[in-house]
Each structure stands twice: as structure tokens, then as C-alpha cells.
Amino acid sequence: MATKRGENVPAPAGLSRERVCGEALALVDAEGLEALSMRRLGARLGVEAMSLYRHVRNKADLLDALHAAVLGDLKPEGGDARDWRELLGGLARALRTTLLQHPHVLPLFTTRPVRAPEAVATVTRVQDAMAHAGFRPAEIEQAIYVVGMFTIGHAIFDAQGAHRAAERADDRRRAATFRFGLEALLDGIARAHRRPRRQSPIPRSHSS
């Protein structure tokens, strides 16, 4: 192959949605979200920009795919644990790791709902463990919500600070701050579960 000219010939151009999205993620990781244009992405794949529309509906669709791809990486550590606290904590730590590996994709998280099926599956495992530990559905939703909020907020702060000179408190300290907040939230969740929901004078049986 590449017999015509020794110029560019970057790839055999067997395009596919996967290849398009993968290359887009590589481009964004390397040069930032603003550097992603259909024309530049096409060039990277050795193809005209218009060819991409065969595999991607839109630029918005491409961005959705990027968002999903990052969430798809999610590989929580303590996969075999059944302790809700370890599962939920592990999910948060895995999310932090993933987000910090793709900091340029973070703005998409402010715009797109979390719907990647892989991520949803991971969340389901946490939900099951919490249900098994006696949490009620509303409590479970709240717990996961709260931990997710904190984690994405942290990733945003952290990714910002990484560019700044002044507050380059070393990574160890930022990680410690994350850990501190996460443990505080897990404590809060555990405590709320042990206590009754609100101030109701005579709770019947075990709920309020």
C-alpha cells in the first residue's frame, strides 16, 4: 500500500464509527476540545471531512460518542466486593481516575447526560449492593448522586489546577483532598441510613 505517493497515507481508510470516535478522542486528548473539527479529524484519518458523516450523524453525535467512550473506560477496582461502601467508593475513585485521564473531555459532562451503558451497568452493581444492605431506593439514588456530583466537581477543579502554576499542590495532596471529601460523604450516607429519615416522633416498624 501507499504506492502512489510517499506523502501522507496515514491509514488504509477502512472507516468505521469506532475508528472515527477513537481518533477523535485521541485528537481531543492531545489538543483539546476546540481543536476537534470535522475537517481536521478527516485529515487525521486520511479522508475528506464529508466521509465522516457516513459514520456519525453530527458533530453533536460525535461529541456524545466521546463522552460515552470516556465513561466506558470505567473499571472500578474492588469488583468482587459486596460491601456497598467499598463499591460506591471504588466507583468514585475509578471515575476520578478516568476523568483525569481525559481532562479535555470534561466540558462535555456539563452538557450531556450520563447514559453510557457500561457506566450504567457499573452503577447497577452499586445499587444492588446498597439495596442488599437495606437502603431504600430513594436513599440509593441520593447516595450515588451525591458521590457523583462530588467526583465530577473534583475532577473539574483538579484539571484546572493542573495547568496553573501557583496552586500546583502536588498530586498527592489533591488526591488526599478528594479522599477526605469522599469519606465524609460516605460517612454521611452511612449515618443517615442508621438514623431515621426526618424528625418523626414515633416511627413505625423500621422506616418513618
Next chain:
Amino acid sequence: MATKRGENVPAPAGLSRERVCGEALALVDAEGLEALSMRRLGARLGVEAMSLYRHVRNKADLLDALHAAVLGDLKPEGGDARDWRELLGGLARALRTTLLQHPHVLPLFTTRPVRAPEAVATVTRVQDAMAHAGFRPAEIEQAIYVVGMFTIGHAIFDAQGAHRAAERADDRRRAATFRFGLEALLDGIARAHRRPRRQSPIPRSHSS
């Protein structure tokens, strides 16, 4: 005025940085970040796009101004309190309110460092109260960091959910979830302050 043609004549065109940024914020609040272009903004102000460059270095500069303007709104409630917990909690609640009033500006928070002087001043008041309560500088920074992360994370989730049909749990419940996480964090901060920092065998004076 408006004697030439009864067509458009939107403003006397006495441009200023303030007017440019204010109109930009109005445009973004109304139509989203993507709708903001120099040409459209110029049109709204009754002026050609190029005139804006007299008052704004760049589009990036304009976005920075938007970010700062939103943070400038920050008006925490319990302004006269000296209780650190009330001050820090009030700051978080005020930030939440402001962010939810300008949801389209949220993506900028993933990209720009928080540097608006008004916001910094508010933060300084919280820092002073915490120092007065006996927190050490590192603890103070960590506390404010953690609460800020959580709040911005929450705002992102909340703003997303507001568009979605399925999870439109009513506002009251979302606010309750925010409150729950915030209180958990404040509890954690208070507890960490009462306890020793790490496992140090013989702490001196009053912290054990």
C-alpha cells in the same frame, strides 16, 4: 432617535465593556453558549462585530468576563454571621443559586479558574472565620475546596436534569439532596477538626 429607518435601532450604541459583557450574558442565558458569536452579539447591540474588539480582547476574553460576571453575583445570605459553618454553608448555597440561574455558563467553569475578585472576597470572609475558629490554613483550603467541588458538581447534574423528562424529580428533592451532601461535608470538616490530623501519638496542647 431612530429617525432614519423604523427598522432595527436597538440601542444608542454607546458601547462599553460592561454593556458588551452584559448583553453577552443575556444572549447566553437566553439561547445557550453556542449561540454566542461576535457577529450575533454585535447585531444585538446595533453594531458590527468588529466594533466589539474595542472593548474585548478576544472571544476568550469575553468568555472570561461572562464567567467572572456570574461569580460576581454571589450574595451569600447570612452575611453577618461569624460561625464558620454557617458562612461556608451560606457560600455553597449562594453559589448553587447563582449557578442554577445561569446554567448555560456552566461549561465555562470546567475551563476557567475562579478568579473573580468579588468571589474571592467572599471566600476570604469564610477563611477568616475558619481561622478564627482554630482551623489551620491547609484545613481551610481543603474545606473550601471540597465544598466548592461538591457545589459545582451538583449544579452540573442539576442543570442537566432540568432538561430531561424522566428524572425531573421536583426541585424540592434536588435541593434536599444538595443539602444532604453539603451537611455531610460540613460534618466531616467539623469532625476532622476536632480529631487529630493523622495518627500522631502525642499531640500537643488541646488537639487530641
Next chain:
DNA sequence: ACCTGAACACCGTTCAAGT
């Protein structure tokens, strides 16, 4: 079936020119 060229309606930004 898959890719392309040309075209359309937009961008941000510069610069010399108008008043």
C-alpha cells in the same frame, strides 16, 4: 456502498480606511 467536490451559510480576527 462508500467516498468526494463544490457550494452555502456561517465563524473569529486583522487591517486599512472612514468619520
Next chain:
DNA sequence: ACCTGAACACCGTTCAAGT
């Protein structure tokens, strides 16, 4: 001093045309 016209190098996207 402040605003503008024309221009440049880019965008996303459509559509008819090529192979």
C-alpha cells in the same frame, strides 16, 4: 477616538456526482 468594509482562513453541513 470610535466604528466599519472588505478580506482571510477557517467552520458544519448538504447534495449531486463520481467510483
